[in-house]
Amino acid sequence: xxxxxxxxxxxxxxxxxxxxxxxxxxxxxxxxxxxxxxxxxxxxxxxxxxxxxxxxxxxxxxxxxxxxxxxxxxxxxxxxxxxxxxxxxxxxxxxxxxxxxxxxxxxxxxxxxxxxxxxxxxxxxxxxxxxxxxxxxxxxxxxxxxxxxxxxxxxxxx
Numbered sequence: 001x002x003x004x005x006x007x008x009x010x011x012x013x014x015x016x017x018x019x020x021x022x023x024x025x026x027x028x029x030x031x032x033x034x035x036x037x038x039x040x041x042x043x044x045x046x047x048x049x050x051x052x053x054x055x056x057x058x059x060x061x062x063x064x065x066x067x068x069x070x071x072x073x074x075x076x077x078x079x080x081x082x083x084x085x086x087x088x089x090x091x092x093x094x095x096x097x098x099x100x101x102x103x104x105x106x107x108x109x110x111x112x113x114x115x116x117x118x119x120x121x122x123x124x125x126x127x128x129x130x131x132x133x134x135x136x137x138x139x140x141x142x143x144x145x146x147x148x149x150x151x152x153x154x155x156x157x158x
Contacts, residue, residue: 008070012081101146122147
């Protein structure tokens with residue numbers, strides 16, 4: 001019966017949502033284990049007993065669940081996946097150099113930066129830091145180095 005039922009497979013990090021069926025089922029001392037049918041046959045073995053009783057099972061980054069469980073959980077799962085992707089893209093953890101450069105430019109310590117944010121901070125500070133505007137060569141050099149180091153992160157992104 002289980003091999004005829006369609007299940008939902010969800011991988012939030014890849015944005016994969018698809019209907020699947022159970023492929024191979026194996027009986028063992030710990031209960032039944034299963035693999036999904038092609039093209040998802042790499043997903044397994046997982047506890048078929050747990051899937052049927054709980055309506056959902058995690059396998060690596062994938063969740064296999066009943067249609068009903070997907071209907072109940074999809075808003076939260078999509079939001080969670082979006083937050084994970086955002087955290088990855090925004091690099092919430094910075095090394096000490098990033099923190100120092102952000103501090104020099106008076107930029108927030110956490111969150112995403114855009115090149116426009118970095119350049120705007122540099123221009124704002126350069127108005128008074130440049131030696132021609134009464135600032136010091138050392139201060140201007142520090143803000144220019146901080147700008148260049150932070151912008152370097154975007155050089156290979158395009």
